[in-house]
Amino acid sequence: MKVVVLKEPMLEFGGKSRHINPRHGIADYGPADVQNPAVRVIRVGIVGTSSAIDGLRRCLDRYREPIEAKPGRLGHLHVPFPGFDPDVGFRAELAWDARLERPIRERDLKALAGLHPQAAVKAAVDLYTAELDVLNEEAGCDVVLIARPDDLSERVEPELDAEGTESSKGQPARADDFRALLKAIAMRYNWPIQIIRRSTWDASFKPPPGERLSLQDEATRAWNLFTAIYYKAGGVPWRLARESSDLDSCYVGVTFYRSSDQSSLETSVAQVFNQRGDGVIVRGAQAAVSQHDKQPHLMRYDAERLLRDALKRYRAEHKRPPARVVLHKTSSYTADEAEGFRAAADEAQLEVLELLWLPAKEPVKLFRSAYHPPLRGTLLSLDQNHHVLYTRGGVPFYRTYPGMYVPSPISFRMVETESSPEQLAEELLALTKMNWNQTQLDGRVPITLRTADRVGQILRHLGPKDRPQGRYAYYM
Structure with missing residues (x-):
């Protein structure tokens, strides 16, 4: 067991200037x-x-x-x-x-x-x-x-x-x-x-x-x-800060929503974000709830097609493929799903594919002395694969906890990864700030998954032959 407190991720504003807070960054640099x-x-x-x-x-x-x-x-x-x-x-x-x-x-x-x-x-x-x-x-x-x-x-x-x-x-x-x-x-x-x-x-x-x-x-x-x-309107309020030595990374969130008649859980959604904050929505294949773990899963071919379509849309939007893909999924990975995602990555000749499972609930919580909540950025590593991250909590820059309720952490499990837990947690922390519906720096869920329910509620009204808009701006 190990506990560390990560630094607040920087964002990029006008003139490649950096700040941790969206409001200060835009006010100071544009x-x-x-x-x-x-x-x-x-x-x-x-x-x-x-x-x-x-x-x-x-x-x-x-x-x-x-x-x-x-x-x-x-x-x-x-x-x-x-x-x-x-x-x-x-x-x-x-x-x-x-x-x-x-x-x-x-x-x-x-x-x-x-x-x-x-x-x-x-x-x-x-x-x-x-x-x-x-x-x-x-x-x-x-x-x-x-x-x-x-x-x-x-x-x-x-x-x-x-x-x-x-x-x-x-x-x-x-x-x-x-x-x-x-x-x-x-x-x-x-x-x-x-x-x-x-x-x-x-x-x-x-x-x-x-x-x-x-x-x-x-x-x-x-x-x-x-x-x-x-x-x-097509503007970019802020971006993730990127070092010149970093691989060109793409973040894909895979979530699930029900059909319009609410009879079954049918379809998966991929939300694709690059480090510039450009979002693309891709509608995937039908999913089924496993009797083994009561979670929704994809067949091997459907997992492969989902990531292939996401990478195709990414290339169309950005005119080049990424070197690295980090996949955030709300249910665990079956062997078939992992094999399908790997096949799509091999076909696209990706340098790095990293698979993370972000469960909906995390029973483990941390406590500080007196009435102070844990600091945002606190990372608890329970073992090599199971990690707990506080994306909401006390914010030293604000000199307070800007929330109304006791903060709950998010959990991530490293299924297949190349990066360290700290690197992956820093990215998750940064992705919580890529929300253009609000300008506080302490979002709880990474943007890859934050709007999952809302996107699903919109897509469920489209027919199977309707092509959804790719830009994330149409869904937020």
Whole structure:
């Protein structure tokens, strides 16, 4: 047994400058692609009621100027938003005009109130889709903001754990998720969408019963919103820092989700990320739950095809193959799966293939004196293959633990590896920071697996012959 505390991974920003914190890095140096002229002006479309469009525009106008940080002693955690302006922060600006705005009538949304949640969600999606179809015919749009209906009644499918063991038998029928269904349909458009709740841009709004009130301060909301918009418009807010001696690495996450009728666990998802943070989604083959370990697994051929397709998409996106692939899988590896992944790696002439199993639960926990949680970056090695990593915990840079609950570690098992446990843990820690939906440095799960459930909830609405969008921006 061995315990070490890893250093906080660095991120790369404008001019190849480095910082551990996304907000400080962008404020001080600009985004990683600050020299890219294609994202200096972001053309935004908006779909929603007339009042929502007006409210969103006022909010976006306000965020052109600096916003003060939440007052208090935690200056590194609560960072002022510098404004969305060509001279500061993201070094970019928003542009819109009336032809990129598509209003939805208030009375059409109010008419959904008496419908069953399932029918209400589908009717709402139809209303928005009709306007998106028209907007798609207009040239010159990079991202479309969706003002979500305020009072839409829906009950979302329960989240599956990483092993896909959630059962829906005996549970009442649930409505489809508005977000997932609309994003699935939006795969056919030329731009990604950003769904925004009224509480994001209207501080006076009281959410309906059952919807959690956002506790984020205004500066934090601005940081998170504009990071997502910038990334979806094709920008690169930050990258993983890479040394010149490092192999060109690709990280692949393999997860599972249920079919649209919830009858079985069917399909695997590969989320492919390189060190620049470019994400690609690949839909894989059918999976089956093993009677031996009650976990989902792939047949040998399907495992080989999944990694082959992922590497093919990677080459198409980046114009070259990686030298090293690290595969993160949410269930254990069967001999057939490992053999299939190795066959795909040999065919692609990879220098290094590393197989990690990241179980959904880890019973082992660490404790510090008094009431202090373990530090983020604490690595406990129980034996040669079994390791426990705290990706959430006390953050010395923040001088606090920025969480609401007792932090739980993640676990990883080294199945076939070339790197040391410390190297693999450092990469996992760095990949927790590659989340462009939020700008804190202490994400819990690596980006390869973090959005697994959400991606699955979107892909389950696509038919077997529908080709999903490859860019990760369409799913976040």
